[in-house]
Amino acid sequence: MKSGGKNKKFIAHLGLGYWGKNILRNLYELGTLHTACDQDPGIIEERKKQFPDVHFTTDTAEILMDPGIKAVSIAAPAAMHYRLAKESLLAGKDVYVEKPLALTTAQGEELVEIAGSEGRVLMVGHILQYHPAVIKLKELITGGVLGRIEYIYSNRLNIGKLRTEENILWSFAPHDISVILMLFGEEPEKVSAQGGDYLNKGIYDTTLTMLEFAGGVKGHIFVSWLHPFKEQKLVVVGSQAMAVFDDVSKEKLFLYPHQIEWKEGRIPVAHKAGCQVVPIGPGEPLKLELTHFAECVLDRKNPFTDGREGLRVLKVLEAAEMSIASASPKNPDFPDKSRKQGKRSYSLPADVFVHGSAEVDAGVRIGAGTKIWHFSHIMSGSGIGEGCIIGQNVVIGPDASVGRGCKIQNNVSVYKGVVLEEEVFCGPSCVFTNVYNPRAFVERKHEFLPTIVRRGATIGANATVVCGNTIGRYALVGAGAVVKNDVPDYAVVAGVPARQIGWACKCGVPLKFKGQKEQEAVCANCESRYALKNGAFSAVKENL
Numbered sequence: 001m002k003s004g005g006k007n008k009k010f011i012a013h014l015g016l017g018y019w020g021k022n023i024l025r026n027l028y029e030l031g032t033l034h035t036a037c038d039q040d041p042g043i044i045e046e047r048k049k050q051f052p053d054v055h056f057t058t059d060t061a062e063i064l065m066d067p068g069i070k071a072v073s074i075a076a077p078a079a080m081h082y083r084l085a086k087e088s089l090l091a092g093k094d095v096y097v098e099k100p101l102a103l104t105t106a107q108g109e110e111l112v113e114i115a116g117s118e119g120r121v122l123m124v125g126h127i128l129q130y131h132p133a134v135i136k137l138k139e140l141i142t143g144g145v146l147g148r149i150e151y152i153y154s155n156r157l158n159i160g161k162l163r164t165e166e167n168i169l170w171s172f173a174p175h176d177i178s179v180i181l182m183l184f185g186e187e188p189e190k191v192s193a194q195g196g197d198y199l200n201k202g203i204y205d206t207t208l209t210m211l212e213f214a215g216g217v218k219g220h221i222f223v224s225w226l227h228p229f230k231e232q233k234l235v236v237v238g239s240q241a242m243a244v245f246d247d248v249s250k251e252k253l254f255l256y257p258h259q260i261e262w263k264e265g266r267i268p269v270a271h272k273a274g275c276q277v278v279p280i281g282p283g284e285p286l287k288l289e290l291t292h293f294a295e296c297v298l299d300r301k302n303p304f305t306d307g308r309e310g311l312r313v314l315k316v317l318e319a320a321e322m323s324i325a326s327a328s329p330k331n332p333d334f335p336d337k338s339r340k341q342g343k344r345s346y347s348l349p350a351d352v353f354v355h356g357s358a359e360v361d362a363g364v365r366i367g368a369g370t371k372i373w374h375f376s377h378i379m380s381g382s383g384i385g386e387g388c389i390i391g392q393n394v395v396i397g398p399d400a401s402v403g404r405g406c407k408i409q410n411n412v413s414v415y416k417g418v419v420l421e422e423e424v425f426c427g428p429s430c431v432f433t434n435v436y437n438p439r440a441f442v443e444r445k446h447e448f449l450p451t452i453v454r455r456g457a458t459i460g461a462n463a464t465v466v467c468g469n470t471i472g473r474y475a476l477v478g479a480g481a482v483v484k485n486d487v488p489d490y491a492v493v494a495g496v497p498a499r500q501i502g503w504a505c506k507c508g509v510p511l512k513f514k515g516q517k518e519q520e521a522v523c524a525n526c527e528s529r530y531a532l533k534n535g536a537f538s539a540v541k542e543n544l
Contacts, residue, residue: 008031008032009031009032009033009034010032010068010069010070010071010297011027011032011033011034011071011072011073011096011293011297012033012034012036012037012069012072012093013027013035013036013037013075014060014063014072014073014074014075014076014084015037015038015074015075015077015098016037016043016047016075017040017043017075018161019075019098020075021047022286023073023075023098023290024036024047024051025050026284026286026287026290027073027290028054030287030290030291030294032290032294033054034066034068034069035054035055035056035062035063035066035069036054036055036056037056037057037059037062037063038056038058039058039421039422039455040058041058059473059489060084061470064088064093065091069093070093070297071093071094071121071293071294072088072093072094072095072096073095073096073097073290073293074088074095074097074098075098075125076098078100079103079365079383079385079401079403080401080403081097081098081100081101082101082102082107082110082399082401083401084097085097085101085102085111085122086110086450087452089114089118089120089122090114090118092118092120093120094120094122094296094297095115095121095122095123096123096124096293097122097124097125098124098125099125099126099174099175099178099310099313100170100174100310100314100317101124101307101310101311101313101314102314103170103383104314104318104363104380104381104399105311105314105315106380106381106398106399107399108307108310108311108314109311110399111307112307112308112311115307121293121296121297121300121301121302121303122303122306122307122310123292123293123296123303123305123306123307124307124309124310124313125289125305126174126305126309126310127175127285127286127289128175128176128179128247128285129178129179129182129289129304129305130285130288130289130292130304131247131252131285132252132280132281132282132283132285132288133245133247133252133253133278134182134245135280135281136253136278136279136280136281137183137234137236137243137253138182140243140255140278141183141236144240145238145240145241145255146238146240146241146242146243147238147241148238148239148240149183149184149236149238150217150237150239151217151218151219151236151237152180152184152217152218152235152236152237153219153220153222153234153235154176154179154180154219154220154221154233154234154235155222155223155231155232155233156172156173156175156221156223156224156231156232157222157224157225157229157230158224158225158227158229158230159225159226159227159228159229160225160230162199162205167195167197167203167204167205167207168195168204168206168207168223168224168225169193169195169204169207169317169320169321169324170317170321171223172224172225173209173221173320174313174317176221176223177209177221177313177317178305178309178313179234180211180219180234181313181316183236184217184219186214187312187315187316188212188219189212189214190210190211190212191209191212191316191319191323192210192320192323193207193208193209193320193321193324194207194208194323194324195208198226199226200349200368202348202349202352203349203368204324205224205225205226206222206223206224206226207221207224207320207324208220208221208222209221209320211316230248231248232247232248233245233246233247233248240257240259241256241257241258242255242256243255243256243278251277252280253277253278254275254276254277254278255275255276255278256272256273256275256276257273258271258272258273259271259273318363348366349366349369351368351369352366352367352368352369352370352371353370353371353372354372355372355373355375357374358372358373358375358376358377358378359376359377359378360372360377360378361377361378361379361380361398362380363380364379364380364382364383365382365383365384366378366384367385367404368386368387369386369387369388370384370385370386370387370388370389370390371388371389371390372390372394373389373391373394374392374393375392375393376390376392376393376394376395377394377396378390378396378397379395379396379397379398379399380397380398381397381398382396382397382398382399382401382402383401383402384396384402384406385402385403385404385405385406385422386405387404388404388405388406388407388408389407389408390408391407391408391409391410391411391412391428392410392411393410393411394408394410394411394412394413394414395412395413395414395415396414397414397415397416398416399416400415400416400417400418400419401418401419402414402420402424403420403422403423403424404422404423405422406420406422406423406424406425407424407425408420408426409427409428409429409430409461410428410429411428412426412429412430412431413431414426414432415432415433416434416448417434417448417449417450417451417467418432418450418451419450419451419452419453420453421452421453421454421455421457422455422456423455424454424456424457424458425457426459427458427459427460427461427463427479429461429462430459430460430463430464430465431462431463431464431465432467433451433464433465433467434448434449434451434467435447435448435449435467436466436467436468448467449467449468450467450468451468451470452471453465453470453471454471454472454474454475454489455473455474456474456506457471457473457475457476457477457487458475458477458508459471459477460476460477460478460479461479462480463478463481463482463483463498464481464482464483465477465483466482466483466484469483469484469485469486469487470486470487471486471487472486472487472488472489472490473489473490474489474490474504474506474508475487475488475489475490475491475492475493475504476492476493477493477498478492478493478494478495478498481493481494481495481496481498482495482496482497482498483497484497484498485497490506491503491504491537492510503521503530503532503537505523505525505526505530506526506528506539506542506544507523507525507528507544509523509524509526511523512524513530513532518531519531519532519533520532520540526542526543526544527543528541528542528544529542
């Protein structure tokens with residue numbers, strides 16, 4: 001990699017959990033890791049044991065505002081990919097985002113457009129395209145070793161981490177969709193899929209996706225997390241030979257030069273040949289992938305798996321989900337996105353409650369345990385986390401993001417551009433805007449300004465939050481206030497325009513600081529301790 005004589009540590013990594021810890025390790029070993037971030041302090045403490053010299057933070061804003069950070073890698077839950085990638089691109093950062101690129105084609109198209117207009121690198125983590133065995137398999141196909149490709153299929157099966165926030169299609173299938181599209185070099189003409197939801201109704205544990213390409217060539221992708229053992233195989237059937245990529249085997253790539261003889265011109269007879277192990281190049285796929293991203297950032301190159309490639313995969317995922325939702329193996333020709341409309345034409349987790357008077361558009365993702373009450377409307381492309389309560393006459397979207405455990409009271413509209421992180425409280429009739437200077441006769445949808453409400457913040461009844469601002473973690477906006485500027489973490493603001501009048505504990509109780517230069521406060525409710533030094537607020541020990 002070229003460094004141009006500058007600091008090689010230029011990538012910040014967001015998300016240190018199940019897969020994120022592997023990205024953390026590789027960026028650290030490559031010497032490109034600047035900062036690591038996760039919202040869970042417990043996960044950070046675990047990662048510090050292995051990487052004590054790394055700078056960790058829970059604040060994504062710190063990363064976005066740091067000019068020394070040129071690029072961001074994202075391995076957060078899929079529902080957060082769109083928001084984090086968009087914030088990072090608009091902050092002038094190049095972005096690597098784990099699959100999937102987003103949860104809807106509309107979101108993916110927006111990210112690709114932003115990356116183009118801002119001149120940023122946007123790369124999607126389709127790791128198998130950087131696997132030496134897959135690279136060699138592509139060489140076999142393009143070199144004519146397999147002959148004419150007749151059929152391709154993959155199995156990605158395991159018994160392991162079961163998810164409730166996304167189904168198996170979105171969790172496992174993107175890898176194989178990406179590889180199959182790359183091997184064929186084209187998009188499918190038709191997509192259909194079937195699924196089974198055995199553990200949680202509406203969350204598919206197994207799916208079978210069928211792809212049909214030009215000339216009648218077909219493929220299928222079978223994924224499941226209800227399988228007795230781990231299996232990751234991709235089989236390419238050609239007219240001259242067959243190839244198998246087995247990612248679980250020690251030897252990854254195999255060639256079977258079987259031949260078919262037609263006796264008397266009409267009876268096919270198989271002549272089996274011995275299996276041949278195909279030598280492949282060295283390297284850990286994830287490290288090769290992240291090395292490629294770093295090189296693209298430094299050399300201003302377009303990645304192999306750029307935003308447009310991620311968008312192609314996203315279109316197939318969306319078409320497959322439409323097919324599953326229609327409860328029929330037939331699907332309109334790809335990429336036709338027509339689907340049966342109406343709030344009961346798709347599956348939701350079994351314990352999601354939607355009142356009969358509420359409308360939930362197709363293409364919405366809703367977490368388990370969420371309740372949506374009278375006359376509310378959840379518009380397409382929006383994502384709502386687990387355990388949320390959506391009151392009466394609430395509008396969310398399109399393409400809005402609501403995190404886990406949020407409570408949105410009656411008569412609130414969460415428009416496109418508004419992001420509520422986890423456990424946000426929105427009081428009755430509070431208002432979000434998305435255009436700073438609206439006119440009824442001037443189209444300004446391209447001028448939407450993002451509004452971010454960080455984890456645990458409270459917005460009081462009838463308060464107004466002007467677009468383009470961020471409400472900090474556990475901040476408290478008083479009833480009727482008009483917020484025209486960013487609100488710091490834990491700050492209490494009130495009035496028109498809103499001004500800071502104090503600080504609040506994580507539990508929401510106002511704090512009383514004592515002392516002179518270095519002040520301390522103990523919450524009267526939960527006994528959490530905080531410090532205030534030279535105007536800088538910090539949590540010493542929180543008991544929640």
